[in-house]
Amino acid sequence: MHADSIGSVGRRNFLKLAGGAAVIAAAPGEVFAQAQPRRGGVLKQIGLEPPTFDTHGTISYQTQLISSFVRRTLFKFVNGAKYGPSDFTPVPDLALKADVSKDGRVYTIALRQGVRWESRAPVNGRELVAADVKYSFDRALKKSPAANLLGRIEGIETPDKHTVRITLADAYAPFLHNLAEPWNCIMPPEVEDKMGDFKAAESLVGCGPFVLERYEPGVKAVFARNPTYYAKGLPYLDKVEWLFVKDRSTQLSLFRAGQVDIPFYDARIPRTDVASFKKSNPTYPVQFWDWLAVRTLAFRTDKAPFNDPRVRQAFSLAVDRKKWVAQYLEGQGWEDSGPVPAPMREWKLPTGELGEGAKWLQHNPALAKKMLAEAGFPNGMKVKCTNWPGYGPEYVEELELLAFSLKQVGVELQIVNEEYGNYIRGSFLGKFDEASWGPSSIFTEVDGYLYNFFHTGEPNNRSHVADTQLDVMLDAQRRYTSRSSRKKIIDDIQRYAAERAYYLYTPYPKNVSSWTPWVKNYGCKNSFDRGAQLEVVWLDK
């Protein structure tokens, strides 16, 4: 049943997509009808200093951000002002197209010909070939903490210089999407041969839109246009200065003064500063945009009292999501019911279609109290809830709002503030006693919010969910490479998860970002691929 749908629909769709996108990539200037791009200029952006330059040696997003300027992936997501922040349509990058076998296990990827590594030692401008892809994926599988993004690879072959054939043990729907993640960038083997590893800045050698011109530890990294970049005419910018200014108020002051063009690695400004920004810099664009870090209250569903679904459902009934968004978030947020983030519109099932589970998303304190009483807590209960307050004051306020909501049904949420190290290696991975609240990691593929959160034994399964029926569905959605078939399973997962209320998803705000008015074609993106984002940006001043 599955093989046909995986093979034909998936392949056709992807090839159509890749073909269309190849046109876009070949004629970058023509896609922006709204203005004529201008070449030149130096864009200054507040960035983050990475702990290492080895993309396979860390899950640190700081490394992925900086690496993406130079090292490229086989595919990339669409970028530019006209695409949405969660538009993850893949387009060719170092690859031109991919064919998928009928059983969804074999991917034959045709590389773009004539792509050259930058013109310096140890690669000296040689052509990128299939062996580089094999080397990079072999290394990722061996070393990268994000190796699971590649699925279970059985073998990688290089039938010729410009073709890579990857065979998976099982069909894995997110595979092509994940090839566009900066974690899966292509790196030249000569660098490791010569330097021993990719930890140092000097190892940042690639074939992307930019080359690393200068790295000053603690100060900045300067990227210059790669003169041998395969996409003729791109990037528009002469240089990007990626500044390691750490103090938030300094970052914003430099931005107000026009000394930096983009005030954070994703252009974010604090929600509380929006009004003053509009006043002090009225010409600066301010954009609210969807982002994907959902907030969850995770429960120890493997033990009492949270192994009783009535308790979890009662907690959910205590939250007035509509009021939360309307009053606290001033309408700029999502009454998200989880598990799929609301901005992932193509996968998100509307609340009205959640079936039985939808009733637990209503605000009904009377019913919540009744259910708690039926579960053996007629006088309410006390729950210890760990969190890391360092995420920022907005997060602390959200947790207080949740505590206030729960108090109305007799639940006293005892907030336990943890130090970052303890939180990230403890509560964030499900090591807490009763409950824990916080934002999730960001995933660009819906699988990240499903498999990681709910599958038995996954480290990000913070609620300790162990549900065989759910596991079957989670495994199945990975096997359906046909989008429509996969969507049906994902809809079922959402209905099932809503009914069980394994997590309490609280509403969350939209991000708000700004950039100087002369920065053109900047599109906010839920991705760490800064190189692809900035290669289409130009300055108009």
Add this chain to the structure above:
Amino acid sequence: MLRYALRRLLLVLPTLFLVSLFVFAIVRAIPGDVVDMMLEQFQYGKSADALRARLGLDRPLAAQYLTWAGQVLRGDLGTSLWTNRPAAQDIAARFPVTITLSLLSIAVSLVIALPVGVLAAVRQDSGADYAARSFAVGALSVPNFWLATLIVVLPSYYFHWAPSIGSFTPLSDGWHAYLGQFLLPALCLGVAQAGIIMRMTRGMMLEVLRQDYVRTALAKGLGGSAVVLGHALRNAAIPILTVIGGQLPFYFGGSIIMEHIFGLPGMGSFVLEAISRRDYPVIQAVNLFVAALVVLSNLLVDLSYGALDPRVRQD
């Protein structure tokens, strides 16, 4: 004098030994283990035990201390657990920034505090004295990070101007540009300490100005400024110098915040990063280095007493 200097130098050694013990113990008392952090936050390596053994953290603490102390005695301050770079290399790259900021801050403190303190003492209970004392209390009350934040934030809000931050100019590009980038942080750091020094200067000057030898000098017909600067200030200088010596750790500590706000690549931001990553060898190296510097600078202050007061030389 030589014996005094040697005796003080010898005292430095046990001080540094105690500091090294304290630093070694305290960095391991910070909640959160570097191995867990590497494994779970950044996913370095696969097994905690193997990683612990590779980093040499599986051995008893006493053995780890002795190894480190032995390295330090041979001039090796240790190697970062994260970057594999020698800590001394990073300290050498970043120390010039911190020491420049600290010295400029001291200079700012002295330039403000000495004249204002002397003036306040000479014109005791006048309007100038009240103004100087008010300034001192104000300088002491205003936290330097708040002042720095205001200096950065307010002009950007009202005038769309901000200090040049985010492009550090090395000394090799010219000393004016190099020193220029430290002026605002040095001002913020120096002003608060100026309050303390100004109050001490005023107090000591008032005491000295009432001494018989000052009255005698004035009676002999010496000019006011010659008496105040040549006799009174010189004799008031020892306690003032002591205060400055005692404040050196505050200058170093304060520079951490200033470097953060003004984006300077000094030891402050470096050690903060090391603490957040539990990079034990780097934290130990920086702390020991700063401790040694403070101890030695205090020694220099002590030795300078002899230059200011001949009685100390005779003792």
